[in-house]
Amino acid sequence: MLDFNSLSLSDDKTLCELADLFRVLGDSTRIRILCALCESERGVSDIAELLSMTQSAISHQLRVLKQARLVRVTRKGRASIYALDDDHVRTIFEQGFRHVRHILPSEGENGLA
Amino acid sequence: MLDFNSLSLSDDKTLCELADLFRVLGDSTRIRILCALCESERGVSDIAELLSMTQSAISHQLRVLKQARLVRVTRKGRASIYALDDDHVRTIFEQGFRHVRHILPSEGENGLA
DNA sequence: GTGATATATGAATACGTGATCATATATTCA
DNA sequence: TGAATATATGATCACGTATTCATATATCAC
Numbered sequence: 574m575l576d577f578n579s580l581s582l583s584d585d586k587t588l589c590e591l592a593d594l595f596r597v598l599g600d601s602t603r604i605r606i607l608c609a610l611c612e613s614e615r616g617v618s619d620i621a622e623l624l625s626m627t628q629s630a631i632s633h634q635l636r637v638l639k640q641a642r643l644v645r646v647t648r649k650g651r652a653s654i655y656a657l658d659d660d661h662v663r664t665i666f667e668q669g670f671r672h673v674r675h676i677l678p679s680e681g682e683n684g685l686a
Numbered sequence: 687m688l689d690f691n692s693l694s695l696s697d698d699k700t701l702c703e704l705a706d707l708f709r710v711l712g713d714s715t716r717i718r719i720l721c722a723l724c725e726s727e728r729g730v731s732d733i734a735e736l737l738s739m740t741q742s743a744i745s746h747q748l749r750v751l752k753q754a755r756l757v758r759v760t761r762k763g764r765a766s767i768y769a770l771d772d773d774h775v776r777t778i779f780e781q782g783f784r785h786v787r788h789i790l791p792s793e794g795e796n797g798l799a
Numbered sequence: 800g801t802g803a804t805a806t807a808t809g810a811a812t813a814c815g816t817g818a819t820c821a822t823a824t825a826t827t828c829a
Numbered sequence: 830t831g832a833a834t835a836t837a838t839g840a841t842c843a844c845g846t847a848t849t850c851a852t853a854t855a856t857c858a859c
Contacts, residue, residue, distance in 0.1 A: 585714075588721060590786045591779070592714040599709030601702045602817075608701060617836060630818055632837055642785070651826040651835045661785050666704070668778045672755070673703045715847075730806060743848055745807055764805045764856040 597641040598665070602626065603634050607662060610644060614656035710754040711778070715739065716747050720775060723757060727769035 597603060602624070609615060609623050621631040635655055638644040645658045657663070710716060715737070722728060722736050734744045748768055751757045758771045770776070 585718075587783070587786060588717050589714045591782045592712055592717040594712075594782050594786055595708045595717070596712030599705055599707075599712040600817075601698075601705040604701050604705045604708070605698075618834095627819070628836070629820080629838085633817075636837080648826090653836060661781070665778070665781045665785065668774070668781050669704045669707055670700070672774050672778065673700060673707055713847080731804095740849070741806070742808085742850080746847075749807080761856090766806060 594641060597637055597643065598669075600634075602630070603638055606631065606634060606638065607643065607657065607666070610655060610657050611663060611666070614654050616652040616654055620655070707754060710750055710756065711782075713747075715743070716751055719744065719747060719751065720756065720770065720779070723768060723770050724776060724779070727767050729765040729767055731765075733768070 598607075605624050606620055609620055615623070617632055617635065618628055620635075621628045624631065635644060635646075638655075639646060642658050643662055644655045647654050647656075711720075718737050719733055722733055728736070730745055730748065731741055733748075734741045737744065748757060748759075751768075752759060755771050756775055757768050760767050760769075
């Protein structure tokens with residue numbers, strides 16, 4: 574557990590970085606990209622085809638995800654292979670899903686998924 | 687652990703809800719409000735003063751946070767007291783911080799906080 | 800009831816941003 | 830080298846949204 578007293582309002586820089594992280598996650602295209610990468614690493618055009626979007630749109634979004642340290646790239650020939658930067662992203666996702674799906678309707682851990 | 691195979695691209699509705707949740711978290715004002723509420727429940731004008739913002743701006747944002755089920759309200763006299771909806775929010779924050787602060791540089795759980 | 804206080808809300812505006820189009824860069828192969 | 834393929838990038842536009850201002854609603858004290 575982290576110490577949330579350290580999250581006091583004085584630490585504005587960290588809070589802005591946190592908001593920035595969530596802002597990057599707050600777009601359905603980027604979420605779908607990350608989901609695609611949860612399964613396995615992929616090239617740009619593969620992702621574009623998976624999501625039925627243009628290569629350009631995906632490339633632009635991958636740039637955003639890379640800047641946020643959420644994905645990493647490796648060149649393989651003329652392809653850029655993108656992957657989740659670490660398993661961290663999965664954990665953030667997991668908590669988000671718990672909220673969205675109301676696994677914890679109000680309090681208590683008795684899952685009624 | 688959740689099953690991330692269930693996060694396949696077919697489940698677009700859930701993915702959009704997830705993006706919506708993160709979008710709400712992706713604003714520094716709302717993050718600061720939630721942080722203020724991490725400490726204790728508070729009235730609107732208290733929050734406004736804490737963040738040096740207008741009552742109106744805070745009220746508008748609290749509405750967004752309420753719609754996202756991130757905060758709940760109780761009336762006490764003429765004051766509306768806002769609080770985190772559940773401890774869930776803290777957990778989501780925690781994961782976000784872990785990423786921002788790079789507590790896990792690449793992999794492994796050995797915290798070098 | 801009136802006045803004071805606390806919050807909510809609607810309209811307007813300024814700003815950020817996601818997708819598109821055209822084009823540039825990079826890599827492989829002949 | 831030149832053609833083909835894969836990706837990156839800059840400009841533009843349309844749209845969403847955070848804040849402000851003015852005002853409405855609600856609650857308490859009298």
